Amino acid sequence: MSGALIPEPTAPLTPSGNLRRRQIVSRAAEVAATGAAVLALAALVLVLWTVVSRGAPAISLDFLFKGYPEGVGPMLLGTVVIALVATAIAMPVGVLVALYITEYSGAKGAGALKLILDLLNGLPSIILGLFAFVFIVKAQEKQTGFAGSVALAIIELPLIARGSQEVLQLVPKNLREAADALGVARWRTVLTVILPSALGGIVTSTVLAVARAAGETAPLILATSAFDPKKFSVNPFEALPNVPTWIYKVSEEGNPNGYAEAWGMSLVLVAIILVTSLGARALLARSKRKLSSS
Amino acid sequence: MSAAASAATRMSGHGARVSLLRRRADRLGDRAMFGICLLAALLAGGTIFLVGYQIVHGAMPAIDKFGLGFVTDTTWQPNFGKFGAGVLLFGTAITSAFALLLGGPIAIAIGLFLTLLAPKGLAAVIGPLVELLAAIPSVILGFWGLVVLAPFVQEHVEPFLHDSLGFIPIFGAPQTTGLSVFTASLILTIMVIPIIASISRDLFRSVPPELQDGAAALGATRWEVVRGIVLPTTSSGVIAACILGLGRALGEAIAVSQVIGAGSEISANLFGPGSTLAAQIALQFPGALTELHQAALFYCGVILLVIGLLANLLAGWIGRRFGYGGAVSR
């Protein structure tokens, strides 16, 4: 009955039975998978190529350091300030939340907190823009960089907390036990032993979070989009110029003359984000390896 | 404090009074540290509720006026104070479904490529490159879509599809600008792929090699090992990853708003303009003058929030229920 499908043992080791067809199917699947990867890479290359080729001509020292209309210096500065303020809020809270998860909470508390962090991470950023508007802008009756920073802080918080928690968790348990056995207070152990050993991972998680938040537009368009592009300012309590909302404004205006500067700003933004993302990811992997092997 | 600890403090050679101060400082420090950590945790938890509350609160005027009918009503006329999210829900559904249906399989294939097909060195290079796609800010992706993708689609893709498959309603008459539901869906596909691909890659990597060896030793081709062992073992995790990707697509406001053409009608034609919940908020809120208009947009936000949270919770539940440990923050 199945004689045809059971190969003769002495036959050559070339495909028998239905193997030839199955190999064709397998090959087709391999080609499809490779094609998918090529497709994704092509999209990346296309986008980056556009950014670089259209943005590079716009870059100059004037572009980076002068105010509008010669340059977009205020926008770059404002983005830095907004990101710094956001990080000043998000980093301490994020690290403390991570500490709570690893040092103090039981399994249930940790699970609940991780869920909350995941939910925060999944909040659409436009919602955070609405939140910043109604919570701060409306209350202060004006747009402020600070409102944007609060919204960005909510974006950064889960990333910093999760990243820090993963690194803190890698600190060997016997370190804590040894400190406890020596009678050292918990808080001393945390400050002098645990945090320093996890510092590398914490810093890189923060850098990654900043890289993510720096590119967000939606939280800012309702909070800090009506600004004066000629003025350099570091005051977060007024509407601060920033890169993402300016690019958005230019793209929506539909005036091709303004496109060049938008591409220039895009190039600067993409360059900073990509370089810091790649570098931070590599450093994070390295500090995780160091901790888990110690 | 334990006996060992008190012994330790005594052995440190200080007098009794100093060790008493030290013990007080330690207790205080411990309590303080616990306190601020707890505070931070409560702050994180409270933020979600605060955000939710503020969005709902902002939507109250519209909720009072339109009730649940808002969800299905398709009129959106700010000048007449008439608002309904029907068109927006439709657009959100279409664009997200498209992104998932096209991007999901591509992303899964990329995950398979990175773990099972590519030599280790190549995978180490391509993997981060795919993740890089996720790092591109959405405003830049949208800008690129506006300036590069939309004209291309309008010139080459839409006419071709319309001419050859125009009898199918989704391939209707193209716009002159290329700003359409189709273009927006393509942009969303690009955004969704890296999320699903990197989670899938981690999942496929975790399939025990003994299982794959066992399958190979039975004379199975590479594809059969994937189809019979790798995919079934990771299916629940892959589904969770797709739902996370879906959540991302649902909430994307900026890039979609740049390329979707701000349409106001439900239409089956992919090549026509449209709008989504998130894009509508981004496009109209800065110019919304009446309180009702703002409230209607907040109401859109409420719907968006509910859908987004549900997607997130669903992904996490599937993962936990069927064995893949927890949703993943990316």
Place this chain on the structure above:
Amino acid sequence: MNSRLDLANADDLLQGDPQVPSRVRVQPPAPAGPTVSTPPTGVTETTVEMRPLVAPELVFDARGVSIFYGAKQALAGVDLGIRRGQITALIGPSGCGKTTFLRSLNRMNDPVPGFRIEGSILYHGHDVYGSDVDRVEVRRRIGMVFQKPNPFPKSIYDNVAWAPRNLGLRRGLDERVEQALRGAALWDEVKDRLKDSALGLSGGQQQRLCIARAIAIEPDVLLLDEPASALDPIATGAIEDLMHSLKGRFTIVIVTHNMQQAARVADRTAFFSLETAGPKPVGTLIEVDETTKIFAEPRDPRTRDYVSGRFG
């Protein structure tokens, strides 16, 4: 020092043993039964010579096989023949290349980075590593059971039926599954719960399931890599009984670190060890012979040391 048992010398050493075949080719069966030969002198003498009814052919003929992982050499110059229908055991201390050799027989070492093989392995006269050889076909004919049971997270039935389905052996699948499970001495224990998950079986049952899975597609050869080492003594006994019953249908090669198991089960035994004469220790085949001879009268002092328990 001659550390390898070259089959060319076998005829000298095993003189008159009718079981020793000529090197590679299948001999046409000699006339069965007694033959009468008349000596050239006038004296009539009847000599009765028993010839084998069927000459055992060589399923595998490994010649000068050396295996490298990158710069490291794992195995040096192995000459080994595996005979049809017999159980051949590969014994020796850990790390001396027996599993490496076994896995090279069905090309399971191919995906290992840096894997390189020198020499040749002939399967029924065909080079296993030939350029037009399909790896999947090799594994279809040469099955393998691994050290740690690795059942798929599927039902018992689906575990056994999976490979036949791939191969297109869909007709009579139920009977095929039953025959395979019977052949693995597992049928009676699972016949009422074929739809249950295979992961619910005990270790010994899982391993028998893996054997059933392998024999369901009717391979020519079964390679067993320490199949009982992860199992308790009772389960081990069940596996050994199983091997006896499978012997005629399949050619079996088993790697085991348990000498007594080899003695109980195998027709021929090959002893591998680490050769330390060179710059780095390399796995080598020290001696291969009938099991009884290896254990009772080993030729090589190293074999003698190992089987008498002096090291290993």
